[in-house]
Amino acid sequence: MPAAVLSIGTELTRGELVNSNASWLAEELTALGFVVQAHSTVADDVALIADELRRLGERSSVIVCTGGLGPTSDDVTSAAAAQALGVELVRDPSALAHIERLYAARGRHVSEASAQQADFPEGARVLPNPEGTAPGFELTVGRARCFFMPGVPREMQAIFRDSVRPTVGELAERTTHQRHVRTFGLPESQVAELLEGVEEAHEGITLGYRAHFPEIEVKVHARAESAADAEKLALRVTDLVRERLGEAVFGERDDSFAGAVGERLRDRGLTLALAESCTGGMVGAMLTAVPGSSEYLLLDAVTYANSAKTQILGVEQDLLRAYGAVSAECACAMAEGARRAGGSDVAVSITGVAGPGGGSEHKPVGTVWIALARKDEPTRMFRYQLDGDRDRVRTRAAYLALELVRRHAEGRSLDEGPALATCAEFRGA
Amino acid sequence: MPAAVLSIGTELTRGELVNSNASWLAEELTALGFVVQAHSTVADDVALIADELRRLGERSSVIVCTGGLGPTSDDVTSAAAAQALGVELVRDPSALAHIERLYAARGRHVSEASAQQADFPEGARVLPNPEGTAPGFELTVGRARCFFMPGVPREMQAIFRDSVRPTVGELAERTTHQRHVRTFGLPESQVAELLEGVEEAHEGITLGYRAHFPEIEVKVHARAESAADAEKLALRVTDLVRERLGEAVFGERDDSFAGAVGERLRDRGLTLALAESCTGGMVGAMLTAVPGSSEYLLLDAVTYANSAKTQILGVEQDLLRAYGAVSAECACAMAEGARRAGGSDVAVSITGVAGPGGGSEHKPVGTVWIALARKDEPTRMFRYQLDGDRDRVRTRAAYLALELVRRHAEGRSLDEGPALATCAEFRGA
Numbered sequence: 001m002p003a004a005v006l007s008i009g010t011e012l013t014r015g016e017l018v019n020s021n022a023s024w025l026a027e028e029l030t031a032l033g034f035v036v037q038a039h040s041t042v043a044d045d046v047a048l049i050a051d052e053l054r055r056l057g058e059r060s061s062v063i064v065c066t067g068g069l070g071p072t073s074d075d076v077t078s079a080a081a082a083q084a085l086g087v088e089l090v091r092d093p094s095a096l097a098h099i100e101r102l103y104a105a106r107g108r109h110v111s112e113a114s115a116q117q118a119d120f121p122e123g124a125r126v127l128p129n130p131e132g133t134a135p136g137f138e139l140t141v142g143r144a145r146c147f148f149m150p151g152v153p154r155e156m157q158a159i160f161r162d163s164v165r166p167t168v169g170e171l172a173e174r175t176t177h178q179r180h181v182r183t184f185g186l187p188e189s190q191v192a193e194l195l196e197g198v199e200e201a202h203e204g205i206t207l208g209y210r211a212h213f214p215e216i217e218v219k220v221h222a223r224a225e226s227a228a229d230a231e232k233l234a235l236r237v238t239d240l241v242r243e244r245l246g247e248a249v250f251g252e253r254d255d256s257f258a259g260a261v262g263e264r265l266r267d268r269g270l271t272l273a274l275a276e277s278c279t280g281g282m283v284g285a286m287l288t289a290v291p292g293s294s295e296y297l298l299l300d301a302v303t304y305a306n307s308a309k310t311q312i313l314g315v316e317q318d319l320l321r322a323y324g325a326v327s328a329e330c331a332c333a334m335a336e337g338a339r340r341a342g343g344s345d346v347a348v349s350i351t352g353v354a355g356p357g358g359g360s361e362h363k364p365v366g367t368v369w370i371a372l373a374r375k376d377e378p379t380r381m382f383r384y385q386l387d388g389d390r391d392r393v394r395t396r397a398a399y400l401a402l403e404l405v406r407r408h409a410e411g412r413s414l415d416e417g418p419a420l421a422t423c424a425e426f427r428g429a
Numbered sequence: 430m431p432a433a434v435l436s437i438g439t440e441l442t443r444g445e446l447v448n449s450n451a452s453w454l455a456e457e458l459t460a461l462g463f464v465v466q467a468h469s470t471v472a473d474d475v476a477l478i479a480d481e482l483r484r485l486g487e488r489s490s491v492i493v494c495t496g497g498l499g500p501t502s503d504d505v506t507s508a509a510a511a512q513a514l515g516v517e518l519v520r521d522p523s524a525l526a527h528i529e530r531l532y533a534a535r536g537r538h539v540s541e542a543s544a545q546q547a548d549f550p551e552g553a554r555v556l557p558n559p560e561g562t563a564p565g566f567e568l569t570v571g572r573a574r575c576f577f578m579p580g581v582p583r584e585m586q587a588i589f590r591d592s593v594r595p596t597v598g599e600l601a602e603r604t605t606h607q608r609h610v611r612t613f614g615l616p617e618s619q620v621a622e623l624l625e626g627v628e629e630a631h632e633g634i635t636l637g638y639r640a641h642f643p644e645i646e647v648k649v650h651a652r653a654e655s656a657a658d659a660e661k662l663a664l665r666v667t668d669l670v671r672e673r674l675g676e677a678v679f680g681e682r683d684d685s686f687a688g689a690v691g692e693r694l695r696d697r698g699l700t701l702a703l704a705e706s707c708t709g710g711m712v713g714a715m716l717t718a719v720p721g722s723s724e725y726l727l728l729d730a731v732t733y734a735n736s737a738k739t740q741i742l743g744v745e746q747d748l749l750r751a752y753g754a755v756s757a758e759c760a761c762a763m764a765e766g767a768r769r770a771g772g773s774d775v776a777v778s779i780t781g782v783a784g785p786g787g788g789s790e791h792k793p794v795g796t797v798w799i800a801l802a803r804k805d806e807p808t809r810m811f812r813y814q815l816d817g818d819r820d821r822v823r824t825r826a827a828y829l830a831l832e833l834v835r836r837h838a839e840g841r842s843l844d845e846g847p848a849l850a851t852c853a854e855f856r857g858a
Contacts, residue, residue: 013465015455016637016648019448022470026444036442037477039470041451048466187535189543189562192501196542199502208440209501211581219445274731280717281710284731288709291785291819293733299741300731302703302713308728308771312741342737356720387534388560390720 003034008067033172049080057142067151082121127163177230180253258286264409265296273342274300275334275349299342313337331371432463437496462601478509486571496580511550556592606659609682687715693838694725702771703729704763704778728771742766760800
């Protein structure tokens with residue numbers, strides 16, 4: 001049951017606009033059980049659009065099409081559809097009345113250009129637009145039921161919900177189900193290695209991978225005879241995927257890493273303070289993006305200047321002079337100072353050289369120290385050497401700090417596991 | 430000189446990911462002078478990809494293609510390109526050495542699956558990947574020079590800049606030029622109103638708008654007989670656009686708002702401290718994303734808990750009890766406390782109700798107080814009522830705080846101008 005998404009607009013082909021309509025529609029069609037094999041985007045050009053409609057009409061059962069239905073001279077989708085079918089444009093009286101009503105409400109007359117929004121290829125079924133002036137329409141091109149909608153997302157989504165989904169829903173076989181497993185700490189290639197053989201052992205299962213630095217998301221896509229079977233299959237394989245990837249898994253589709261860490265803190269009734277230097281507030285921003293984070297996060301001291309490290313966290317000037325701000329000693333003093341200043345159960349500190357400047361022979365760009373201070377346990381310091389530009393160094397450092405908090409909250413060892421595999425621990429401290 | 434953009438990936442055809450690569454590439458190609466007539470997106474399927482390559486190869490002079498070059502089983506782009514040309518895959522020794530080097534740096538061996546990232550269709554030119562393991566490649570399909578890159582945006586962009594742009598730049602007729610003007614503080618409709626008539630008055634000029642919440646970017650696209658004329662025209666109209674949009678303009682294409690604010694601070698030799706509550710470190714993270722920000726940013730005290738406000742910033746408990754944390758009084762005390770604790774020239778504080786919970790009749794979700802403390806001048810407090818969900822409230826609050834700092838650093842009034850037009854100032858303080 002292949003479906004296609006066709007987007008029309010020169011602002012899209014020139015790249016002035018990111019095409020979020022196509023992904024919205026593709027996700028809807030996939031959820032309905034269609035296999036969306038292809039998306040196309042073409043400029044506002046009658047011949048190009050007509051060609052593309054004919055081509056897609058030969059290979060699809062459903063085409064959803066957006067854009068080019070407005071009142072301006074570059075809105076040529078209706079004309080292109082008429083050309084593709086070799087029919088005339090016909091003005092629809094009820095669509096025209098709708099347009100006239102909306103214009104009258106704003107005290108305006110309908111010009112001939114605006115009235116053209118009521119012109120449709122002969123034989124088309126008009127799809128009312130509850131959110132704007134330009135209606136959509138449906139007709140058959142080749143083998144395909146073809147639905148045309150405006151490009152304004154709100155109008156497109158309303159027409160899809162009211163008129164397209166009820167129609168195409170009957171055409172689809174609802175036999176797919178998808179689950180998402182989110183991980184941190186393993187590179188994509190290792191995730192793939194750990195999941196080797198899963199697809200082969202489970203008929204109907206496709207695994208997909210998406211890298212959202214520094215996370216890897218695994219998608220378990222199941223296809224079966226019935227929707228219930230597909231869901232059962234997806235759940236069974238998702239369990240297997242979670243088992244194979246172990247502690248690297250932190251959640252499902254809508255979970256965030258910071259949210260997962262926060263949940264562990266809440267479960268254990270622990271409070272947290274942060275001391276950030278090179279990450280400059282990123283860890284705090286990640287944690288506080290989650291509603292309710294004030295239950296466990298008490299303080300984030302972003303002590304960018306050494307004077308602030310001394311004043312806020314009590315890091316001694318002698319220590320900074322002797323070891324520098326990027327050192328195990330400073331990380332330790334920052335974490336302990338943050339725990340004291342915030343009055344929290346746990347504190348984590350981050351200090352490093354994010355680059356591009358500031359590196360030296362002994363502390364090259366990417367050197368990061370992270371320390372974890374806890375009640376009644378010695379403070380632990382970890383040294384990392386991180387790859388990439390400023391943004392990557394900072395992002396990975398923020399995740400590694402949260403990973404330490406997560407391990408502590410879960411009562412797990414701080415020394416093992418995938419996320420810390422590249423760390424060289426400072427054992428002398 | 431038609432060019433095409435081909436995106437490969439089932440996560441795209443299923444709509445799980447918005448295809449921002451296609452618009453990025455289309456914009457680059459358009460800026461180089463190509464006419465991008467069409468974008469296509471196809472699933473990870475050898476036959477579908479090979480068909481699409483052959484089809485686009487007949488009608489394009491250049492194809493840029495992303496996705497499907499990684500180490501997992503759904504990465505089949507190289508195989509598809511080989512099939513389209515009827516050639517074999519050949520392993521490239523220097524690409525393999527590159528992959529081995531990167532893996533070795535992380536203490537890992539290269540599995541057979543990972544080694545396949547060094548397999549290219551016979552006759553392909555390898556395009557080095559400075560940002561990751563999977564190199565790109567170039568070959569000719571039909572009439573088209575065809576460039577294959579990974580789907581990870583940063584890797585794709587690096588390969589495009591290093592290897593694709595220098596090659597295709599010579600193929601294009603450079604008769605277009607594009608400039609970008611970035612703004613904060615005006616809604617899109619008002620930006621468009623202020624620029625009314627500009628396109629009509631300048632033959633060859635197209636204006637485009639892109640909303641990157643809460644920024645609006647204006648693109649000035651110029652087309653002329655020669656590249657030099659196009660550039661001259663674009664520059665002239667860009668000046669006009671900047672003039673019409675006034676203080677809302679903060680920079681050009683690669684400038685960030687936080688970077689622009691930091692530059693003003695550096696120009697004036699001013700240092701800054703922050704006290705964040707509801708934004709939880711976002712302002713600090715934005716400022717410190719800019720290299721060299723340690724020159725002006727001394728401290729960001731993210732005092733999420735009231736106890737931290739008292740302990741770090743000296744906000745009195747009586748004040749918190751009498752007025753609450755979301756109040757002019759608390760914002761004032763936070764800003765002054767941050768300036769004292771950080772030892773800075775200027776300090777800004779943010780405290781508000783980001784939602785979804787925590788609102789009340791007098792302080793509904795979206796209520797935000799921002800205060801600016803300065804040397805030898807009274808501290809000023811501003812109240813905002815912001816729309817939208819938690820993320821939008823926090824993001825706009827962070828921008829508004831930076832806007833106050835920018836105005837102060839530029840010696841401008843704190844009371845006027847577009848960005849603060851919605852603020853109800855607390856005049857009693």
